[in-house]
Amino acid sequence: MFTIFLQSLATGILIGGVYALMASGLSLIFGVMDIANAAHASFAVLSAYIVYWFYVKYGVNPILGSIFSIVLLFIIGVALYRFVVSRVSELMAFTLLFMISMFMENTMVFTWTNLYRRIVIKALSRSFEICGVYLPLDRLVAFAIAIGAVGLLAYILKYTYFGKAVRATMQNIEAASLMGIDVKRIYIITFGLGIVLAGIAGVMLGIIYPFYPAVAASWIGLLFAIVVFGGLGSLTGTLLASLILGVANSLVSTYYSSSWAPMIAFLVLIITLWIRPSGLFGRILR
Amino acid sequence: MRRLIPLLIPILLLFLIPLLPVELFYIDFLLLLYMYAINAMGWNILAGYTGYVSFGHAAFFGVGAYTTAILMDKFGVSPFITSILGGLAASIFASLIGYPTLRLKGAYFAITTLSFGFVMEILFLNLESITGGAHGISLPLPPWDIRTFKIIFYYAFLISLLLVTYTTYKLERSRLGLALKCIRDNELAAESIGIPTTTMKMIAFMLSALFLGISGGLYSYYATYIDPPTAFSPNISMYAIVMTILGGGGTVLGPIIGAIILFTISQFTRYTFTVPGIDLMIFSGVAILVILFMPEGIVGRLREREVEIP
Numbered sequence: 001m002f003t004i005f006l007q008s009l010a011t012g013i014l015i016g017g018v019y020a021l022m023a024s025g026l027s028l029i030f031g032v033m034d035i036a037n038a039a040h041a042s043f044a045v046l047s048a049y050i051v052y053w054f055y056v057k058y059g060v061n062p063i064l065g066s067i068f069s070i071v072l073l074f075i076i077g078v079a080l081y082r083f084v085v086s087r088v089s090e091l092m093a094f095t096l097l098f099m100i101s102m103f104m105e106n107t108m109v110f111t112w113t114n115l116y117r118r119i120v121i122k123a124l125s126r127s128f129e130i131c132g133v134y135l136p137l138d139r140l141v142a143f144a145i146a147i148g149a150v151g152l153l154a155y156i157l158k159y160t161y162f163g164k165a166v167r168a169t170m171q172n173i174e175a176a177s178l179m180g181i182d183v184k185r186i187y188i189i190t191f192g193l194g195i196v197l198a199g200i201a202g203v204m205l206g207i208i209y210p211f212y213p214a215v216a217a218s219w220i221g222l223l224f225a226i227v228v229f230g231g232l233g234s235l236t237g238t239l240l241a242s243l244i245l246g247v248a249n250s251l252v253s254t255y256y257s258s259s260w261a262p263m264i265a266f267l268v269l270i271i272t273l274w275i276r277p278s279g280l281f282g283r284i285l286r
Numbered sequence: 287m288r289r290l291i292p293l294l295i296p297i298l299l300l301f302l303i304p305l306l307p308v309e310l311f312y313i314d315f316l317l318l319l320y321m322y323a324i325n326a327m328g329w330n331i332l333a334g335y336t337g338y339v340s341f342g343h344a345a346f347f348g349v350g351a352y353t354t355a356i357l358m359d360k361f362g363v364s365p366f367i368t369s370i371l372g373g374l375a376a377s378i379f380a381s382l383i384g385y386p387t388l389r390l391k392g393a394y395f396a397i398t399t400l401s402f403g404f405v406m407e408i409l410f411l412n413l414e415s416i417t418g419g420a421h422g423i424s425l426p427l428p429p430w431d432i433r434t435f436k437i438i439f440y441y442a443f444l445i446s447l448l449l450v451t452y453t454t455y456k457l458e459r460s461r462l463g464l465a466l467k468c469i470r471d472n473e474l475a476a477e478s479i480g481i482p483t484t485t486m487k488m489i490a491f492m493l494s495a496l497f498l499g500i501s502g503g504l505y506s507y508y509a510t511y512i513d514p515p516t517a518f519s520p521n522i523s524m525y526a527i528v529m530t531i532l533g534g535g536g537t538v539l540g541p542i543i544g545a546i547i548l549f550t551i552s553q554f555t556r557y558t559f560t561v562p563g564i565d566l567m568i569f570s571g572v573a574i575l576v577i578l579f580m581p582e583g584i585v586g587r588l589r590e591r592e593v594e595i596p
Contacts, residue, residue, distance in 0.1 A: 030393075034393075035393075036393035036396065036397055038396075038400070084574075084578065087578060088577060088578070088581070090392070090393070091339075091392045091393065092577060092581065094339070094392075094393045094396045094397075095339055095396070095527070095531075095573075095577060096574065096577045096578070098341065098396075098400070099528075099570045099573040099574045099577065100570070100574060102524065102566060102569070102570035102573075103567060103570035103571055103574060105563075105566075106563035106564070106566040106567040106570065107563075107567055109562055109563035110561060110562075110563045110564060110567060114562065213563075217404065217520065218404065220400065220401075221400065221401030221404055221405075224397045224400070224401065225401070228394070228397070257412070259408060259411060259412055260408070260412060262401075262404060262405060262408050263405055263408060263409070265401065266401045266402065266404075266405040269397070269398060269401060270386055270387075270398065273386070273387075273390055273394060273398065274386050277394075
């Protein structure tokens, strides 16, 4: 009985780490430029598809495929912000990005069909057993990479000049630009960086879960719930919220029914916005 | 009265169409077009006039559809009463969901409504004892022959469309409409000049949901079968959004014009290409282009021209 609980807890934490990676990109974009990237999960799926096709069709090593996918997504993200998203207001940007996600989703259906895909890596299809709790190697690796990437992001934000500029922009655009920060450039790079984070997370999710184009729609609600619950612009908050929601989803799936799991994210979102709109760690009250 | 004549003639023509010996396909085409136009106009009341862009309006369509289905299946209530009840149910439901969400601004409102559309499908899939879960509900078959059946629904959808058009027309010229537009343009200013913004937004939300509920209520009997994925299909929200954006949000005729153009395109592509996803690809593509290059929509653009000429 207790083993089941531990197993559920472990699964939740492992998946929570991957949520954190995806949500941190969303939180970064939302926090810095006030744009809710409705297409965030679609970029994750796109990245999973790129790696999948390179791996299956041409036998390209998934690591190499991921690097290619990351570079490509950064270029797409930068171009998308520079030429498309920056042309409209923040409010309209949500609708625009939602339509872009719809366009991406249906183009993916059109070119790659609706079939379930999964990046199966033989070397990772093992699992460890600790006290009756099974830890699949692929999830462990995904968790480690995700936490590593979030850590790297935290390091960049905290200790580099670029990170300092990003945080300054997040706090006060006018003051930041008066201090000589090229705010426009920060925006462009942040957008690209956020989408790259989604891309890495997409590959991780493609390894541990089956995916298909419409799967983005079921992730995006969860991601927004995490970002709002954790508090905008707080990486610690996002990480904590991801782990909490990952564990909550896992526990509900274990003890109740997996079909109810998406309700949790919605309830968390509604309750957070109702009671504490700034989230767990958010400083900005809206 | 004289001003009304140019309006009444096309309406009369629309009423006469089913009496002519036209193929059933066209009646079917038109009644579905009316349905999407009603949805778009309902969405427009909230998003176009009030500026609160909702991505989960399929929820109200679904609530209307299920109200009709459950009332007919379990209690044998007449379908045309139930569709109105469906509208009212959607409206009441909107008031419940509007209470926590309408206080949210901009992207936060959009995010909440986006997940809310998905959650409703899950809720109805799981509440099996009431909704039949994934099996859905089969409604009693209509007693009429197929042509009479379609003609009856043609009129039902047409009358509902006229009702929502009239409501929007009246709304635009009422104090309520002015208040809503004021909220859209600057909510803080609206509040400071004494507009009870919360009440006004709630009325707009409930009115908006009412029409989607009616349309859903009619649809479930028209389709004679309803299940959560069709009743709460994100495509219903998507169609309403894109049609309104293309035609012009915050105008009376915009959503109808958008519906005519896009529904024709979607039907054309459905019969030409058998690949799934192509209609939504075109829809989202159109929406992206319109948002970037003509955010005021077709009617908005025409109106601007009119104003420019002295």
